[in-house]
Amino acid sequence: MKRILFLVVLTLAAAFVAADVTYTFQGTNWSDAAKEKVLTNGKAFLKEPAFFRIDFSESTNPLMGTGTSLVSKDGQTLYLINPKEKTYSKFDLEEMLKAAGGMMQAMGGMMDIKIENPKATQKRGTQDATIAGFPASHYIVESSYAMKVKVLFMKTNTQVTTRRDLWYTEAFPIGVKDYFQVRSIKSGFGELDKLIELETLKIPGVLLKSKSVSESKDEKGKMTKSYDEFEITAWEKASLGADLFEVPAGYKEVPLLGIPAEEGSEGQEQENPLKNLFK
Numbered sequence: 001m002k003r004i005l006f007l008v009v010l011t012l013a014a015a016f017v018a019a020d021v022t023y024t025f026q027g028t029n030w031s032d033a034a035k036e037k038v039l040t041n042g043k044a045f046l047k048e049p050a051f052f053r054i055d056f057s058e059s060t061n062p063l064m065g066t067g068t069s070l071v072s073k074d075g076q077t078l079y080l081i082n083p084k085e086k087t088y089s090k091f092d093l094e095e096m097l098k099a100a101g102g103m104m105q106a107m108g109g110m111m112d113i114k115i116e117n118p119k120a121t122q123k124r125g126t127q128d129a130t131i132a133g134f135p136a137s138h139y140i141v142e143s144s145y146a147m148k149v150k151v152l153f154m155k156t157n158t159q160v161t162t163r164r165d166l167w168y169t170e171a172f173p174i175g176v177k178d179y180f181q182v183r184s185i186k187s188g189f190g191e192l193d194k195l196i197e198l199e200t201l202k203i204p205g206v207l208l209k210s211k212s213v214s215e216s217k218d219e220k221g222k223m224t225k226s227y228d229e230f231e232i233t234a235w236e237k238a239s240l241g242a243d244l245f246e247v248p249a250g251y252k253e254v255p256l257l258g259i260p261a262e263e264g265s266e267g268q269e270q271e272n273p274l275k276n277l278f279k
Helices: 002-011 093-106 190-198
Strands: 021-031 038-047 051-059 069-072 078-082 087-091 111-124 129-131 134-151 154-169 206-217 223-237
Touching: 129 154, 129 206, 134 206
Parallel strands: none
Antiparallel strands: 021 038, 021 223, 038 051, 051 069, 069 078, 078 087, 111 134, 129 134, 134 154, 154 206, 206 223
């Protein structure tokens, strides 16, 4: 789930743009425990006033694989397109978070999750750079929290610390903002919302590059590290047709991650939307 959030936050274009632009990006995620890196490379297309499309040219992301695309005509409602299967799915980040929160609440006495002492600090760094031809200001964001999980008679206590090095520019030719810059979202589950709050940044401009290192230490002192990297590598102005941002005719709508449509038969109990997420 965190990997999905990371990618969407970095690529959402949620503001009106003043020109047609394309840019390429590279993303990588890995951990000490993982055997392989998760790659998410591709190209974004942005058209005024608020159209955007992201094509994933090379991706081992379990949700957004190679050849898939995200499209939007208003910068807020997204659709995930799979040309190989000729299908599309509505991609609603806020609904996914609410479903995750609902699942945690529904588990009730079986599982209890507590997030304690969430903290985050943000400061200017000293490694300003030129990235993709733009002057980029360096920021450092450090966060930490303790997560206590109780499943039946088993308890775990994990301390998580994260350092993010971020490079933002205010010289990018379009106004791209990430999801958390333009709206405040809530899952409805207080403990999860504490983690969402840690992702909310107040940095002006467009994110060009990021490097993140997270350390998780359990009560026995065992340490696991995970890493995320993202960078916009090149950009150019373009002239883009509106049809590039449409869901192709004839494609079948399917649920995302096994999430059923909101509508159901009258009186029929709805399944938890994220029941297949962790299989």
